[in-house]
Amino acid sequence: MQKSVLKNHAKEGAIWGFIVLELIFFGIAGEYMSMTETAFLAPDNMILLLKQSAPLGIIALGMTIVMINGNIDLSVGATFALCAIVMLDSMTWPILAPLGDWAIPFAWGLALLTGMLMGLINGLIVWKTGVDAFIVTLGAMLGFRGLVFMYNGEQPTFHLNWTMVDIAESAPLGIPLPILVFAVCIAVVWWIMNRTVHGRNAYAIGDNREAAVNAGIKVGPHMVWNYVLIGFLAALSSITFYSESGSVNPNDGMLYELWIITAVVLGGTKLTGGRGSIIATVGGILAIQLMRKGLGFIGADTAMVNLVIGSILIAVLYLDRQLNRKGEEELKI
Amino acid sequence: MKISFRASMAVTTAIAGAAIAGAAAADTYKIGITQNNVGVDSYQTTYEKAFIAAAGENDNVEAVVLDAGGDVARQIAQMEDLIQQEVDAIIIWPTNGKAVIPAVRKAYQADIPVIVTNSNIDEQGFDFVASFSGPDNITQGSRSAEIMCDKFKEMGIEDEAQIVQISGQPGYTTAIERAKGFEDRLPEVCPDVNLVETQPGDWNREKSQKVMEAFLVKYDDIDGVYAGDDNMGVGALNAAKAAGRDGIIFVGATNFAVGYEAMGRGEYWGSIYQSPVDDAEAALKTALDILNGEDVPFLNYFDTPKITQDNMDEFSKPVF
Numbered sequence: 158m159q160k161s162v163l164k165n166h167a168k169e170g171a172i173w174g175f176i177v178l179e180l181i182f183f184g185i186a187g188e189y190m191s192m193t194e195t196a197f198l199a200p201d202n203m204i205l206l207l208k209q210s211a212p213l214g215i216i217a218l219g220m221t222i223v224m225i226n227g228n229i230d231l232s233v234g235a236t237f238a239l240c241a242i243v244m245l246d247s248m249t250w251p252i253l254a255p256l257g258d259w260a261i262p263f264a265w266g267l268a269l270l271t272g273m274l275m276g277l278i279n280g281l282i283v284w285k286t287g288v289d290a291f292i293v294t295l296g297a298m299l300g301f302r303g304l305v306f307m308y309n310g311e312q313p314t315f316h317l318n319w320t321m322v323d324i325a326e327s328a329p330l331g332i333p334l335p336i337l338v339f340a341v342c343i344a345v346v347w348w349i350m351n352r353t354v355h356g357r358n359a360y361a362i363g364d365n366r367e368a369a370v371n372a373g374i375k376v377g378p379h380m381v382w383n384y385v386l387i388g389f390l391a392a393l394s395s396i397t398f399y400s401e402s403g404s405v406n407p408n409d410g411m412l413y414e415l416w417i418i419t420a421v422v423l424g425g426t427k428l429t430g431g432r433g434s435i436i437a438t439v440g441g442i443l444a445i446q447l448m449r450k451g452l453g454f455i456g457a458d459t460a461m462v463n464l465v466i467g468s469i470l471i472a473v474l475y476l477d478r479q480l481n482r483k484g485e486e487e488l489k490i
Numbered sequence: 491m492k493i494s495f496r497a498s499m500a501v502t503t504a505i506a507g508a509a510i511a512g513a514a515a516a517d518t519y520k521i522g523i524t525q526n527n528v529g530v531d532s533y534q535t536t537y538e539k540a541f542i543a544a545a546g547e548n549d550n551v552e553a554v555v556l557d558a559g560g561d562v563a564r565q566i567a568q569m570e571d572l573i574q575q576e577v578d579a580i581i582i583w584p585t586n587g588k589a590v591i592p593a594v595r596k597a598y599q600a601d602i603p604v605i606v607t608n609s610n611i612d613e614q615g616f617d618f619v620a621s622f623s624g625p626d627n628i629t630q631g632s633r634s635a636e637i638m639c640d641k642f643k644e645m646g647i648e649d650e651a652q653i654v655q656i657s658g659q660p661g662y663t664t665a666i667e668r669a670k671g672f673e674d675r676l677p678e679v680c681p682d683v684n685l686v687e688t689q690p691g692d693w694n695r696e697k698s699q700k701v702m703e704a705f706l707v708k709y710d711d712i713d714g715v716y717a718g719d720d721n722m723g724v725g726a727l728n729a730a731k732a733a734g735r736d737g738i739i740f741v742g743a744t745n746f747a748v749g750y751e752a753m754g755r756g757e758y759w760g761s762i763y764q765s766p767v768d769d770a771e772a773a774l775k776t777a778l779d780i781l782n783g784e785d786v787p788f789l790n791y792f793d794t795p796k797i798t799q800d801n802m803d804e805f806s807k808p809v810f
Contacts, residue, residue: 195575205574209567315588317614322592398563404589406562453571458557460529 172424172440176447183451190455197454204333206443206450211335212237214442215394217417218346219387221438224421225350226383227363227430228283228290233391234413235301236275240395241405242308244268245316258320265400269392275301276388280381298414305407317403325400335397342390347435359383363430419470420445425477519781520552521545521774522572523581526608527560532810533766534583537608540770551778562589569593573600579620579777581605591615603780607773609664616788623776624769626791627664630743630762631671633796637760638714638741639680641798645739648680651713654705655688656698656726658718665690668718668743683714691722698725706733714739720749720761727758745797750807753799760798763805768792 180198187197195202216233223230244264247253253260275297282293308314327334350356362369362376370376399405424441426433445466452462528538538555545553554577558565565585572580573596580597582604584590591614597604598618606622642648655672658665669688676683686709691698698717705712706729715730715738717723723742730738742749745761752758772792779786797805 199574201574202571205570209570212563313586313588315612317588317591322595326592326596401592402562402566402589403592404562404586406586406589409562450567450571453556453568456555458528 172437172444176440176444179444179447179451183447183454186455187451197451204336206446207336207339208333209450210442210446211339212394212398213413213417213420213446214339214439215342215397216387216391216413217420217438217442218342218435219383219390220417220421221424221426221433221435222346222350222359222383223290223387224418224426224428225359225363225430225433226380227366228380228383229294229418229428230276230279230384230387231291231294231414232275232279232297232301233387233417234410235298235305236272236388236391237395237410237413238305238405238407239275239301239308240268240272240392241399241409242305242314243271244396244399245314245403245405246308248316248318258318261318261321261324261400265396268396269389272388272390272392272395273385274388276384276386276391277381279388280384283384284377284381302407302411309407311407313404313406315404321400322403325397335401338393338397342393343435343439346386350435355379355382360431363427363432365431416445419466423470423473518550518552519579519778520554520575520577521579521581521777521781522554522556522568522575522577523607523773524556524558524565524568524572524583526558526565526583526585528557536809537583537766537770540767541774544771544774548774548778551774553774558585560585562586565590566593569597573597573602577602579603579605579781581607581623581773581777582611583607584609584611587611588614591618594618603777605773605777605780608769619788620780621776621786621788621790623773623790623792625764625794626789627667628671629791630764630794631668631673632675633671633762633794634668634716634741634743634760635672635675636679637796637798638716638739639676639683641739641741641759642680642683642714647713649682651680651683652686652709652711653683653714653716654686654702654709654712656691656701656715656717656722657688658690658722659692660690662693665693665718672716686712691717691725693719693721695721695725695728698722699729702726702729703733706730706735712738714741717742719744720746720758723758723761724748724752727752731757745805745808746810747808750797750802750805753797753802756799758799760796762794763797763808764794766809768794 184198216237220230220233244267247264247267248260253263256263279294279297282288283290325334329337350359358369358374358379361372361374362379366376420441421438422428423444424434424437426438448466449462452465523541525538526534528534542553542555545551554572554575556568558568562585569580569582570593580602582590582594584606587610591611594604594611594615595618603620604618606619608624610622610624611619638653639648642651655669657669673685676685687705689701691701702715702725715723715726717726720742723740727740740758742761745763749758749761769792776786776790
């Protein structure tokens, strides 16, 4: 008993150990291989790292819950782009345009509603049809992306509002706003998963859906809520990012779902559901972002970065499998 | 000098890297570049190689060479990284002429001069840009008009020639500027040449071929075709060959390898030679001139010469 608790701690801590390794490696390698005199571990650079982790990280929190449920959501990248289009375009609509800068909160609200609606559609289809979430959200990924292209063809959607850019670039207490948004999201989602019935049910459903149904958990509506939540978070992520850039390409957010799932899996959440942790997912996101940024810092190109992260993902899953198998064998003895 | 170390050089080069880093002089300029999408076509790949080579030859330059991989978010992050690393100047090849404006403003606010290369950002961002280094598309259009006119004079048909134009994708600045340059210059040099119709070919060879097929049906007498780039020009040439119509003078812009080969076969008359090497070197030179406090025009064009069957030997075959 004592041993297994220890091992669980070791597993949850593994991702943080990995992050420390990365920091040490890039800290040292950066000294020798980087083009700049500024250190990789400089506080400014670390703040930038957190800021650049925020867009993927916010969505990854929702993905963790959905995956603990034993589901998945492949449509978040398309939702991300769609919400950005709604946000930027709505500011030019005749209703909102006369409001000037006051259009900003309404545009944000519309984007959030869009995200939640997309999540609701996913959730209802998963619930009512019983089709596997992978297939449903694969369809949604294509469908939502279709909506994105229908909106403005191949052209980027553009609306530059300097007030909105200034808000997005602001840094209350010296911390960039996207980091604060990310931090609040972490706190809220952590609270849901660890301190509420909803959170406990999420684990129960992912662990054994039959048993959860027998225990009287309303599995269908529960999943719908989780899809609405991830839709909301995708929209929030879109808002924090596009308020700053003011322009969205129809291809934006492509492959985001895969980066996010990679981070969640790196954090130790099981694809089959029932196990996972919000804090470990944050670790997974930071690990990936560190890898991207660190390799860039020492001069690796984009293709190299992808290759390394892919290899690490497979290595981590293999290690995890080995650890689990050993655990089961020990139990038999 | 120090240039970007590729990861493929592996960790073993760390020691060599340290030696080079130690040797760097104090008064060198650190110039960061974030490119659009290296590897997506050979123009951009050649551009990167040429940039690294040019930076390597200059002892006063340390280049931080980054590639956004066509991803706007990554390019914005790279801009932030370069600002944080306190480079002396940033060169940006925009992935999106609009989305990068706030990032360019950030560099401007950090007192880092930004040089836009190859294709310009949206006008709203001009206040934050030190200079644009790239091809002058209006001049390219007018030079194409001159190439065509000179050929007609040589053939003695400058008083009666009928021509058609296949333009680039509607809404693209490059397409609009080339068409304008051509249409403005042609009446000046060959007032009697008649431009009978213009249709967009969307930078696409197949689309251009279809447009040309329609022209050939519609007009019995076509003496010349001006295409917004060689890709479309070769599409039009293919349509003419399929229809058995000989003697048409094809003039394009941005000399592609296919255009160069067609010129070699004597089927395609001329184009505008735009070299990615010149493009890259011009961007670096613009950045250095600005850092040295020299007066640099806001629109700092590099030369894109005429190329025809007569002088094509002076140019190497384009890599794209």
